[in-house]
Amino acid sequence: MSRFPRRTLTFVALPTVVLSVGAWFLSDRPGATFVPALTDKSTQSTTATVERRNLVSVLASNGSVVSSPSYSLTAPKSGVYLRDRSKKGLVPAGTVVGWIRSSGKRVPVTNPVEATVQDELASSGTTVPEGLPLVGLKASGYGMRATISEALVYRLFELAPEATAQIDHGPGPFPCRVLGGPDKGGGEEGAGVTVTCAPPADLRLFPGLKGVLAIRTGEARNVLALPVEAVAGSAERGRVRVRDATGSTGARDVKLGLTDGSYIQIVDGLAEGDVVVSPAPALTDPGEG
Helix, strand or coil: CCCCCCEEEEEEECCCEEEECCCCCHCCCCCCCCCCCCCCCCCCCCEEEEEEEEEHHHHHHEEEEEEEEEEEEEECEEEEECCCCCCCEECCCCCEEEEEEEEEEEEEEEEEEEEEEEEECCCCCCCCCCCEEEEEEEECCEEEEECHHHHHHCCCCCCCCCCEEEECCCCCEEEECCCCCCECCCCCCCEEEEEECCCCCCCCCCCCCCEEEEEEEEEEEEEEEEHHCEEEEEEEEEEEECCHHHCCCCCCCCEEECCCCCCCCCCCCCCCCCCEEEEECCCCCCCCC
C-alpha cells in the first residue's frame, strides 16, 4: 500500500473548468463557474471529513501569440532590493539584474531570456514585498500570453519556471519558459493579471495565433484538505461549519493553503478526521462566527 494517499491532479481552464489529465489540450474549454467564496445553505446539506491528500495546482488558460512581449521581473521574496546598474540595454538570458537581501542572504533576480531593459519599477535600496515588479523588459522574439481572471489570481501560489503551451490547429504541446510576472492585465479595472512565456526559438509562429497555456502554480503533499464546496473562501482565510460528537454545528475560522480546484488545503484550524457540514457557511448565517 502506498505511503501517501492518492494524488489529486486537476486542470482549471479560463473560463474555469476542471479537466482530466491528457484531455485538456483537446478540450473546447467551455465555461463554468469557479467555486464561490460564499454558498447558499438552502441547498441539501452533506458532510465532509478532513483527510490527507496530495494536491497539484495547474491553471489552463486561453492565450495568444505576441511579438516582442513586455514583461517584468518580480521580487522572489521580501527584502531589500539591490539593483545591478551595470545590467542595462540588451541583456542575455541568465543575466542577474539585481538581488533581494533577506535574512542575511542575497537572492538573485534573474532574467530568463534575451531582452532589453526598459523600465526601473522599484528603487534600489528599498524594502519590497514578495512579487513586487522590479524591472520592466521587452523580450526578443515571440511570446505566448494568457490572462488569469481576477477570480483565479490567488491560485498563483508560485509560478514554475516553465509552462506547457499549444497552438490551436498548430504546434504543441511544447515547453514555454515563463517570463517573470505575473503582470497587470490590460483593459478595464479588475481585468486580472497576465502571464507570458517564451516558446522555443525554432518554433514557427505568427502574431495573434490562439492557443492554451498550462501553468503549474504549486504542489503540496500529504496535507489536510477538504472539498472546496465545504469551505467559505478560496485563499488565505476561510470558514467552515464543524459538527461535533453530539451532532451540534458551529462556525470555525481556518487558514487556507493551496487548492487544485476540487480540494483545498487546510493549514490551520482543523485536525484530520474532523467533520464539517457542506455547503459552507454564508455571511448571512445567524449565530455563526
